[in-house]
Amino acid sequence: KAGVTQTPRYLIKTRGQQVTLSCSPISGHRSVSWYQQTPGQGLQFLFEYFSETQRNKGNFPGRFSGRQFSNSRSEMNVSTLELGDSALYLCASSLNGGAADTQYFGPGTRLTVL
């Protein structure tokens, strides 16, 4: 089975712009979670989508949003980018969702905000 894929792999944006990241889960997986990884804060949970519904969310401002499509693919959007949004954004998919279910991660999208 193909693994989790994320596009693009690298992005450079300027402050104030918005960005959309895409994630395709493993075939058959219905849950997609997003994480932000930074050297200072480590791995932080953004949100989880299951069957097109946001199932859980972390403590991030409303500038961070996401959605899931009927084929389980997910997108994450960040509006009004700030310098502090520079990070590796990781997507993970799992079969049934929830933190007890094993999550399989994609390679990440490296976002740099200038």
Place this chain on the structure above:
Amino acid sequence: AQSVAQPEDQVNVAEGNPLTVKCTYSVSGNPYLFWYVQYPNRGLQFLLKYITGDNLVKGSYGFEAEFNKSQTSFHLKKPSALVSDSALYFCAVRDEDTDKLIFGTGTRLQVFP
């Protein structure tokens, strides 16, 4: 609140020697514990998971982890380290109140030839 701690920022080991990467946790109920590995410029790769049952969990690439309830630990082990094992290792625990995965700060493993 549930939490997980990785007390060592870096572990150095010679190739061929056994390795241990430490993890301690704090949960109020039954723990769901995970180990992941991250290679440079890559995402996290799943190594193994503890739900219940045997205290020794076997995972990918020859890794195993020992669950110790009395010490609230879940240390990652490998009998013989390889240079290619050099990477960043994360322990994670399920927060049963929020149903989120909480990750440790990571331990960098360096295996020297």
